Amino acid sequence: MPNRPVLDFWFEFASPYSFLSALRIEAMAEAAGVALRWRPFLIGPIFAAQGWSTSPFNLFPSKGRYMWRDLERQTARSGVPMVKPSPFPQNSLVAARIALAGREAGWLPAFSKALFTAAFSEGRNIAEEAVLNAALRQAGADPGAALSASRSEEVKGRLRAEIEYAKSIGIFGAPTFVTEDGELFWGDDRLEEALDWSRHGR
Template sequence: MTPVTFWFEFSSPYSYIAAERLRAAHLHAPQVNWRPFLLGPILKAKGHDPAAFDEGSPKRAYMWRDVERLAEKFAIPFERPRIFPQNGLMAARIATAFPNERWLVDFVCAVFHAAFAHGHDIAEVETLHDILDGMGLPTEGLIEEAEQPGTKKALRDATAEAQSLGIFGAPSFTVGHELFWGQDRLDDALDWARHIHLP
């Protein structure tokens, strides 16, 4: 069984849907690596303003209705956020600093819930404090570690790696050399991992 890498961005509602679906499926899924990255620098490199892109457009309006329907379909709590896109930098650094902790997936999903189910601002350090405290973790030490230069570099490197893999949107899944874009492709990515073994 080939490992799957799940590339997610905390500001992306479709990443939230994918994270919830993946967590719900985890008992039967192939090995999945949860990798945070930043979509902003990739969009900026293409000349797009990540915040303004699609703002006020039919595509943006469609996205929210689409996410609402998907959330209902998969029984995932969802509330359209007041702030969009949110700045997920600090959350991404925390997730980057602790890739092998057993609490990683719970933390990631809690951040997504804060942003897309509870209307909290995940750019605020208090929001992240509350999440880590609520999980019974040593919040101060974790946030300090997340702010170390090595962690910042690791997140920049992850973003560069995502870009080098041809990733241009979130969420994305990589299975060997195959790239799948969008929560729509989650099942296809898992099927690819289950049936195709790289040499």
């Protein structure tokens, strides 16, 4: 479809609600006639700038209990297995670098969905190279080449730049959806609204 509106999908591999969005966003965007840009980043530096040393779901126990129960409800509705990963949040630095290394190659969405599934449906540790390699193979990527690229200064710099850009446009959580006209929608429960805004605006 020519001249489709574009929606930026900012996500963090350690984010449970990013997991929910990643599993459903492609089909929903296709149905809405909206093109997607998958934008992996790290939310940790943004939290740190707010004075938080970890996820707010850990800092505020009541919020954390609600979040995990909410995830159980949401995944049960869609028939997706859900396992709380340990530790939480997971170290997603290498995962984000790998994803950015694959942006031009075309396997970023498939890798991302495979890794989210490993983390939140299987309880795997996404910082482990074996888990990363399995997700890369599932996405049709060469694990050796992808890991090598992720260690390059170019990709490391790309991730730092993405984090700084996310800060500059006001992103404070994940997932966040940003429309071409700069409208920002935070949270998996705002995905439908973000797609609608992409199509029609105000």
